[in-house]
Amino acid sequence: MPTALVGLSHSPLIGKNDPAADVVAAVDEAVANARSFIREFAPDLVVLYAPDHYNGFFYREMPPFCLATEAHAVGDFGSAAGALSVDSAAATALAAGALEQGVDLTVSARMTVDHGFVQPLQVLFGGIDQVPVVPIFVNGVAAPFGPVSRVRALGTAVGRAAADLGRRVLFLGSGGLSHDPPVPVLAGAPPRVADALIEGHPPTPEQRARGEERVVQAGRAYADGSTTMIPINPVWDQLVLDTFAGGRLEDVDSWTVEWMGAEGGGSGHETRTWVAAFSSLAASGPYAMTSRFYRPIPEWIAGFAVATALPLGDG
Template identity: 80%
Template sequence: MTAAAVGLSHSPLIGKNDPAPDVVASVEKAVDAARSFVRAFDPELVVLYAPDHYNGFFYKEMPPFCLATAAHAIGDFDSAAGPLSVDTDAANALARGALDRGIDLTVSARMTVDHGFVQPLEVLFGGIDHVPVVPVFVNGVATPLGPVSRIRALGTALGDAASALDRRVLFLGSGGLSHDPPVPVLDGAPPRVAGALIEGHPPTAEQRARGEQRVVQAGRDYAAGSTTMIPINPEWDNLVLDTFEDGRLTDVDDWTVEWMGTQGGGSAHEVRTWIAAFASLAATGPYRMTSRFYAPIPEWIAGFAVATAVEEHTT
């Protein structure tokens, strides 16, 4: 097997509440470099680690992570809707491999996914059905959250299991870095909101539109300096990126849930997707980061990053 990894932030506000043109241009340049990296690597399979934003997973059953043998995108924030090109045979093989390696993995035969999964597929591949994929949900918002060490263990197990596939495998982490968008929380929620978070009642088109507009307005308020959200934290974001670049993945075992939230905001735990992706790559052997981009972008409520990495022996 040949392996590579990409970490890519996502934001539903891209194209809806953009920063200055020079910032957009710098992001597009970094994304173009990642696209070129992916084209050159030409993956035969993508293992995609991504979060959910209460569109597919709810408190009625909330696993810490879940692998899909089939998945369908809902099309929120103008992202693509429809089935992902899930490689069911590879998904089943990876699921068995993770379970054999001591990971208590949940498996979904009908996963619902949102823009957290769709954006990286659209950005890097041009669509949700352009490359065989194994989607892996990693919970990054619904408390209580488990220890970060278990996410590293998940990535390690799936990376090790992928070695048996004898294919070019791209491990892709979607999310992060520091950001604190207006995501609803169960604790203290009014009954209607609590019911939706527990049961997962699909919103009407009108309700979804109103919710998406609230997020857009939150981005505008944040960029204007009027907000109660935890600020983007470039120092913490770069510490996270340094950890991946230096290959010091065991350091994440000491990252506590509380520390991550204090440093990076309520949705900083989307960094768990990057941890899983880089742990999967590290399971195949030493790696080196080939590109790294970072910018704090208030308009997108995100410490926005793009990074690529390959096995050390890969030219």
């Protein structure tokens, strides 16, 4: 089974609070290279690992990961809304394969997703309905978090199950790297906020607009240095990328929840999506990272990275 991988950071602030033109141009070039990589590989199925930002998953039930057999995007931050082109048959097969391997994978027959899933599909494929996809939610925001070894086990199990599909599969990780955006936290939250985080009441358009504007303003304050958010950590980001580039995926088993939060910020756990994607690729054997881009971008509150990888012998 031919396989390939793309890792891509996302940010709702792209196009709303952009850095200097040369930084945007560098990102655009890296993304264009990833699109060329995908066109050359020509996948007929994308397994997309991405987080949620309290748009689809809430504390009434907060699984560590969940696979969708159907998915609908809410259209937050101006991203596309509507149905994703989920390959339900492939999704069902991957879920069954992962469960057979002992991974406690939750399955959703009607998943709600946000920009974490939508942005990579729009950026890399031109829309949310352009390629058959299996969406897999990996919790990167809502504590408590499980050990990273379980995310590696998830990715490995899905990768092994994908090998039985007879498809050209692209594993796509969306998120990270280090960033500490103003995401609400349940612990200590006022009753109104806590209720929203637990029950998941859909915001009105006005409430959503106000919330998104707060994030935009936070990005501007972050870029100006007038914020208490944890700074982007290029040293940690490069360590993470070095781990993936070196194929040392077993190293992630020692990444503690506390260490990831301290070094990578409150949403540094989105890096788990990359762990899952690289583990899926590695399930079929050794691989090589074929391209790597990284830039700390405060305006987007992101340690922003783009990477591609292929099994050894395919690069």
